[in-house]
Amino acid sequence: AVIAALIERGALLARGRLKHSYPHSWRSKAPVIFRNTPQWFIALDRKKPDGRTLREDALAAIDATAFTPPAGKNRLRAMIEGRPDWLVSRQRAWGVPIAIFVNRKTGEILNDPDVNKRIVEAVRSRGADAWFDTPAQVFLGSAGSDNEYEKIEDILDVWFDSGSTHSFVLEGRKDLKWPADLYLEGSDQHRGWFHSSLLESCGTRGRAPYDGVLTHGFVLDEEGRKMSKSVGNVVDPADLMRDYGADILRIWVASSDYSDDLRIGKEIMGSAVDAYRKMRNTLRYLLGALAGFEESERLPTEKMPELERYMLHRVAEIDAAVREGYQAFDFKGVWRTVADFASLDLSAFYLDIRKDSLYCDHPSAERRRAARTTMEILFDRLTVWIAPVLVFTTEEAWASRHGTAMGGGGFASVHLRTLPETPAGWRNDAHAGTWEKLRDLRRAATGALEVERREKRIGASLEASLTLYLKDDALLAAVKERDLSELFITSEVTVEKGEGPAGAFRLDDAPGVAVAARVSEHAKCQRCWRYTDDVGADARHPNACDRCAAAVEKMA
Numbered sequence: 001a002v003i004a005a006l007i008e009r010g011a012l013l014a015r016g017r018l019k020h021s022y023p024h025s026w027r028s029k030a031p032v033i034f035r036n037t038p039q040w041f042i043a044l045d046r047k048k049p050d051g052r053t054l055r056e057d058a059l060a061a062i063d064a065t066a067f068t069p070p071a072g073k074n075r076l077r078a079m080i081e082g083r084p085d086w087l088v089s090r091q092r093a094w095g096v097p098i099a100i101f102v103n104r105k106t107g108e109i110l111n112d113p114d115v116n117k118r119i120v121e122a123v124r125s126r127g128a129d130a131w132f133d134t135p136a137q138v139f140l141g142s143a144g145s146d147n148e149y150e151k152i153e154d155i156l157d158v159w160f161d162s163g164s165t166h167s168f169v170l171e172g173r174k175d176l177k178w179p180a181d182l183y184l185e186g187s188d189q190h191r192g193w194f195h196s197s198l199l200e201s202c203g204t205r206g207r208a209p210y211d212g213v214l215t216h217g218f219v220l221d222e223e224g225r226k227m228s229k230s231v232g233n234v235v236d237p238a239d240l241m242r243d244y245g246a247d248i249l250r251i252w253v254a255s256s257d258y259s260d261d262l263r264i265g266k267e268i269m270g271s272a273v274d275a276y277r278k279m280r281n282t283l284r285y286l287l288g289a290l291a292g293f294e295e296s297e298r299l300p301t302e303k304m305p306e307l308e309r310y311m312l313h314r315v316a317e318i319d320a321a322v323r324e325g326y327q328a329f330d331f332k333g334v335w336r337t338v339a340d341f342a343s344l345d346l347s348a349f350y351l352d353i354r355k356d357s358l359y360c361d362h363p364s365a366e367r368r369r370a371a372r373t374t375m376e377i378l379f380d381r382l383t384v385w386i387a388p389v390l391v392f393t394t395e396e397a398w399a400s401r402h403g404t405a406m407g408g409g410g411f412a413s414v415h416l417r418t419l420p421e422t423p424a425g426w427r428n429d430a431h432a433g434t435w436e437k438l439r440d441l442r443r444a445a446t447g448a449l450e451v452e453r454r455e456k457r458i459g460a461s462l463e464a465s466l467t468l469y470l471k472d473d474a475l476l477a478a479v480k481e482r483d484l485s486e487l488f489i490t491s492e493v494t495v496e497k498g499e500g501p502a503g504a505f506r507l508d509d510a511p512g513v514a515v516a517a518r519v520s521e522h523a524k525c526q527r528c529w530r531y532t533d534d535v536g537a538d539a540r541h542p543n544a545c546d547r548c549a550a551a552v553e554k555m556a
Contacts, residue, residue, distance in 0.1 A: 058208075064207070068214040104148060163198075307354075311374055315426060322334050383398055465518050469499060470497060
């Protein structure tokens, strides 16, 4: 019509079509028409009777809240600092009503105790719809007439509803407490649930409804794309649990940085499968090693060999890291710490060394008793440490070890336990420092044995005899009077001071250490497979070394 009028007057200079974006409803896809309508707001900068504003209270509450990750604090603070007054009214057919009366002439809200009491009683007995179904005069009573006061038909924004959940969830139940220890949701809730809960609670209670806030990212497909049914890249957790089991899915979660968006797919789940298999195998080995273990077999810490006391030191270190990690919601750190301990400290080190003692020492030997006592502690700690992650596997292991009745420590389930206290005497940093040096020497010895094995000069490590060359006096002191053959899992180790021959094996990160290997010249014990100079010393057992011969005689 405007263009037609301009043409009629000869005033139209040009016309054409422009393509531009226009807001649409995300749900119905229909164009949105904007209208100015009266609404209800909660003022953020109006001073309350205490002289403070809601915005000031909210910002102070943010400072008093622990955020995980810490960046969440700055994000929420920036939103509160820059936001306008809170629009809380909506014009919808259903919802929680803004149950107030307004004077038709002055616009003032009617604040009459008797009217408010009648509204509360009606909603309590008949639900929120009582506000809409009941004539205004029933609520007003003698306070006025519906000609004088308008009954507001607007509803509250649903974010106000969700922001109020702390009230009827925490305060409405005797088994819970207010405020909440933690609010946990996706990172988009800084502008949603965390935000509205903060404002509602600060307005009604003067503080945040939570002591801590934890935010996580969102799950994407293996290529980092948002999952969509139309694209066909949705990964159903039910499918993953059917294919892999819940514990492997939980490992994927625990080993991921949940503060960022996470990718998931078959290839990614493969690494979780490998991690699960390693941990399960460690638990299974410990269960086998502990078969028949009785409390009478337990050996006091002070009688244990140095290796066992070093492992208890490592337990104390890991336990401290696990407690700190769980407290900080660092599940990735906890899992990585425990998984590395099980793989590097146990499978590749301690359990590997103590196989010989388990298989070949007499059951009453102190070394074997110390090993089994330590393994009992290791099993106990491992299952408790990772129970929040491998909930089914640890319960299976616990039941296998203790049965389904009241098991270890009087607990029928590993999930009924708390983290046991660690004796202060287990921690010995000076002693541990020596063992870290010994582990470096073991790495050098293992490298030398691998070369011999690769060159087909030996098959098993027990076939070799090693000469360890050390330049450092401190290292020489550390290995003095130690059975390095036990540590290196070989039949014989000789220590000499010096550089060592040119062909000796060396590690770049272990200067002053060289290892030369040769095939042992001694006979092989048919029981422990070590090559020693005392095989056949006991005529009753011509194919056994002294240690094995004595063990066999004692068990006869």
